[in-house]
Amino acid sequence: MPLSEHEQRLLEQMERALYAEDPKFASALEGTGLRTYTRRKVYLAAAGFVVGVGLLMGGMVAQYVWVGVVGFLVMLGCAVLAVTWWRRSPGGHGAGPKAAPAPRRKAGVMDRMEQRWQRRRDEHNGI
Structure with a gap:
């Protein structure tokens, strides 16, 4: 809200x-807040990916196919979570510098509030 x-x-x-x-x-x-929380979640997913690699390799070495399959599924799940969290993070990490501009639409309440907020910040900072 x-x-x-x-x-x-x-x-x-x-x-x-x-x-x-x-x-x-x-x-x-x-530095705290949503950005730090998101970064922590991405690091956790990366650690899960490494655990998945370990399970995959361990399953192959011990010749337990089911352990290798579980390891692969853990890797896949963690990779999907990391990419999803990274793209949703504040600051648009996943969007990249060449992201297509959003299509123009009629200014709604949130857009007007965001414009007012930006104007206030610019006035406060002397821009």
Whole structure:
């Protein structure tokens, strides 16, 4: 649910107060949140992929076909999860620099709110 204009103003005031009071702490908090959570999930999926490789190789060496199949399925599942989480991560990691522009559509409530937010940020930063 999006924040109202009043709530956005209060949030901006709290952010400015935090930066003014303790800039080191505020900058440390910037790295946390959804981006860090997504990165952690991708690393976890990569670790699962490595475990899957180990199961696959172990199943082949021990001549247990079912262990190799399970290892392959773990690898496949972890690879799909990692790619999905990476593409959905904030900042558009998966989109790439040459992503096609989104088709133009009628500006909705969220688009107008996003434009207002950007204008406020630009005014605040002196751009």
